[in-house]
Amino acid sequence: MTTTRDIHVPEFLAGDEFSIPTYRVLTQEGTLCEGAEAPTLERDEARAIYRAMIATRVLDERMMAAQRQGRLSFYMQCTGEEAAVIGATAALDEADMIMAQYREQGALVYRGFTFDEFMNQLFGNELDYGKGRQMPIHYGSRKLHYMTISSPLATQIPQATGYAYGQKLAGEGQCTTVFFGEGAASEGDFHAALNMAAVHEVPVIFFCRNNGYAISTPAIEQFAADGVAPRAFGYRMHVIRVDGNDILAVHRATQEARRIAVEHNKPVLIEAMTYRLAAHSSSDDPSGYRSRKEEEAWREKDPILRMQRWMSDQGWWSDDEEKELQERLRREVLEAMKRAEKRPPPTLDTLVTDVYAEVTPALQQQLDALKAHIRRHPEAYPKGARFLDPELSRTDDEGES
Amino acid sequence: MPTMNLLQAINNALDIAMAEDEKVLCFGEDVGGFGGVFRATSHLQERYGRARCFNTPLVEQGIVGFANGLAAQGSVPVAEIQFADYIFPAFDQIVNETAKFRYRSGDLFNVGGLTIRAPYGGGISGGHYHSQSPEAYFTHTPGLKIVVPRNPYEAKGLLLAAIRDPDPVIFFEPKRLYRASTGEVPEEDYQLPLGEAEVTKEGSDVTLVGWGAQMEVIDKAVELAEKDGISCEVIDLRTLLPWDADTVAESLLKTGRLVVTHEAPQTGGFAGEIAATLQERCFLYLESPILRVTGLDTPFPLTLEKEYLPDHLKVFEAIRESVHY
Numbered sequence: 001m002t003t004t005r006d007i008h009v010p011e012f013l014a015g016d017e018f019s020i021p022t023y024r025v026l027t028q029e030g031t032l033c034e035g036a037e038a039p040t041l042e043r044d045e046a047r048a049i050y051r052a053m054i055a056t057r058v059l060d061e062r063m064m065a066a067q068r069q070g071r072l073s074f075y076m077q078c079t080g081e082e083a084a085v086i087g088a089t090a091a092l093d094e095a096d097m098i099m100a101q102y103r104e105q106g107a108l109v110y111r112g113f114t115f116d117e118f119m120n121q122l123f124g125n126e127l128d129y130g131k132g133r134q135m136p137i138h139y140g141s142r143k144l145h146y147m148t149i150s151s152p153l154a155t156q157i158p159q160a161t162g163y164a165y166g167q168k169l170a171g172e173g174q175c176t177t178v179f180f181g182e183g184a185a186s187e188g189d190f191h192a193a194l195n196m197a198a199v200h201e202v203p204v205i206f207f208c209r210n211n212g213y214a215i216s217t218p219a220i221e222q223f224a225a226d227g228v229a230p231r232a233f234g235y236r237m238h239v240i241r242v243d244g245n246d247i248l249a250v251h252r253a254t255q256e257a258r259r260i261a262v263e264h265n266k267p268v269l270i271e272a273m274t275y276r277l278a279a280h281s282s283s284d285d286p287s288g289y290r291s292r293k294e295e296e297a298w299r300e301k302d303p304i305l306r307m308q309r310w311m312s313d314q315g316w317w318s319d320d321e322e323k324e325l326q327e328r329l330r331r332e333v334l335e336a337m338k339r340a341e342k343r344p345p346p347t348l349d350t351l352v353t354d355v356y357a358e359v360t361p362a363l364q365q366q367l368d369a370l371k372a373h374i375r376r377h378p379e380a381y382p383k384g385a386r387f388l389d390p391e392l393s394r395t396d397d398e399g400e401s
Numbered sequence: 402m403p404t405m406n407l408l409q410a411i412n413n414a415l416d417i418a419m420a421e422d423e424k425v426l427c428f429g430e431d432v433g434g435f436g437g438v439f440r441a442t443s444h445l446q447e448r449y450g451r452a453r454c455f456n457t458p459l460v461e462q463g464i465v466g467f468a469n470g471l472a473a474q475g476s477v478p479v480a481e482i483q484f485a486d487y488i489f490p491a492f493d494q495i496v497n498e499t500a501k502f503r504y505r506s507g508d509l510f511n512v513g514g515l516t517i518r519a520p521y522g523g524g525i526s527g528g529h530y531h532s533q534s535p536e537a538y539f540t541h542t543p544g545l546k547i548v549v550p551r552n553p554y555e556a557k558g559l560l561l562a563a564i565r566d567p568d569p570v571i572f573f574e575p576k577r578l579y580r581a582s583t584g585e586v587p588e589e590d591y592q593l594p595l596g597e598a599e600v601t602k603e604g605s606d607v608t609l610v611g612w613g614a615q616m617e618v619i620d621k622a623v624e625l626a627e628k629d630g631i632s633c634e635v636i637d638l639r640t641l642l643p644w645d646a647d648t649v650a651e652s653l654l655k656t657g658r659l660v661v662t663h664e665a666p667q668t669g670g671f672a673g674e675i676a677a678t679l680q681e682r683c684f685l686y687l688e689s690p691i692l693r694v695t696g697l698d699t700p701f702p703l704t705l706e707k708e709y710l711p712d713h714l715k716v717f718e719a720i721r722e723s724v725h726y
Contacts, residue, residue, distance in 0.1 A: 188460060214431075216456075288435055
């Protein structure tokens with residue numbers, strides 16, 4: 001529906017007339033901002049969120065180190081964005097769907113994905129739910145309502161609109177939250193997703209992690225506008241910008257967004273302003289495109305530090321607990337990594353399963369030919385050769401996704 | 402003569418093209434100051450300015466649509482798609498627009514100046530989305546030219562030819578060889594012909610056909626075969642569209658046997674087109690069935706990549722099968 005106000009001289013709107021405020025509750029010192037409402041987050045929930053943030057940080061540090069040691073082919077860190085991802089996840093119902101981009105492992109940590117489950121995927125072993133088919137960090141969990149990651153950017157955004165439309169029809173009061181970066185928001189899929197969500201009144205939360213960079217490309221070269229948030233107006237959609245390093249702001253904003261989505265069947269766009277403290281991935285070196293000084297300035301705005309200060313002030317967290325937790329998590333990550341590394345890869349048959357619901361006769365022939373080839377050259381295919389003898393290919397326990 | 406790796410050769414070709422013609426522009430995701438995630442466009446922004454070498458927003462359909470418009474205007478865009486796996490949002494712009502621009506307008510307009518560069522192929526532990534060889538989606542599209550170099554020397558000469566060619570070209574770069582393949586590359590400007598295959602090795606018993614990174618695999622297989630006393634003729638197709646059937650047919654008339662290999666899945670792969678054309682042209686000269694050595698008909702895997710890939714042992718066995726039919 002278009003508006004009908006007439007004008008009779010050519011008055012243009014400049015495109016910069018909307019200025020979007022940023023919702024902030026906590027100062028960097030961990031105190032409440034002046035005028036901020038009292039937080040609704042309670043002690044136990046706050047502690048659970050904080051533990052998930054620390055666990056994500058520890059996981060990321062250890063796995064990046066493992067990648068540097070050559071134990072892992074690839075890794076991506078959530079570092080600096082833990083409050084945005086975990087604060088949002090904590091505000092959802094645990095049965096709400098999450099469709100992430102690839103840097104949102106914090107959501108899985110919060111929902112209870114175990115270190116063993118992380119490691120099985122990272123090492124692509126026989127217990128990996130994805131059957132060793134995708135690069136590290138492409139997690140998925142049906143039981144935790146977390147869609148398996150796909151590397152192509154923004155493809156999950158219109159899918160989230162469709163998924164949430166199905167949830168609306170099912171009438172069970174669930175919604176979908178889709179995470180993506182400010183770079184992915186440039187893809188056509190983003191625009192298609194928002195427009196369809198608004199037109200069809202879909203309970204979906206579009207959560208943009210505006211972390212400043214798409215690999216090397218700074219946000220200033222990504223869009224001329226005031227961030228991603230103003231685009232919501234073009235689709236007539238609710239929108240809020242939050243300080244993404246402020247756990248209380250992210251949590252409260254997402255709670256409210258969920259209420260709008262589920263109670264009113266309206267999509268909401270949240271733009272969380274944050275910073276990708278780590279490299280894009282283990283294959284990237286940011287020293288080629290941004291300064292140490294810039295990174296240091298953001299390190300001082302570390303979302304974990306801010307939450308820790310607030311928790312301490314509340315008397316909800318102590319240094320001793322911090323130390324104990326960090327040590328325990330480091331140990332658990334290392335133990336899980338060692339277990340996963342020892343696990344063999346998925347069987348050779350997994351090359352051809354899941355292409356279709358049933359293996360086609362033609363694919364079976366290709367697999368048989370491959371097995372015959374490996375039998376002739378077992379030394380050249382150490383992983384594949386292991387499964388030619390049925391005795392060796394038996395696994396003792398199976399995972400559950 | 403300087404030694405370059407494949408990336409340096411590409412960078413050198415872009416540098417020469419931009420220095421020679423100010424209408425040449427290079428752009429794409431991260432290609433500006435950073436010089437691309439593989440550094441193929443290193444220093445081009447410094448040398449030619451931000452107006453001619455720049456980062457685009459992260460939108461492949463936009464990159465190619467923008468490039469189509471630029472080319473229609475008379476500029477010479479060299480657009481980078483960061484990985485060939487990510488070319489699909491631009492599929493509509495390439496298949497319905499790039500390929501048909503000249504034809505649909507009766508040659509009033511064309512986008513012949515356009516070159517699209519994209520790294521392709523496996524062998525780098527990249528899983529589904531950093532390993533694919535999508536050439537056959539595009540070889541099914543009249544109006545495009547598809548070029549794939551096998552080494553630094555070829556990359557420079559073919560890329561310069563692609564940029565200056567009067568038709569739009571998709572230039573698939575074998576990323577596994579970006580740093581792994583090095584060789585002597587002349588400093589000066591030179592071009593290699595598009596649409597012409599090259600016989601890289603002469604032989605009499607069997608003809609091997611491939612392109613890009615698969616040529617290295619063929620060479621290893623041929624080494625094994627020659628130890629067995631099998632004389633192999635090797636052909637690098639270099640351009641897949643329009644492709645040089647004459648050179649392959651001439652070879653096949655001599656050897657009577659043909660093995661074609663590519664990394665992409667078998668069904669609908671470009672090897673099928675080659676086999677069909679050659680059996681039409683050389684039927685009575687064939688001593689054995691034309692064989693294809695390809696990836697399986699599955700998405701590109703990760704953990705079992707080694708098993709999946711059409712490696713030198715699989716090519717070697719096909720050579721033996723062809724010769725001992």
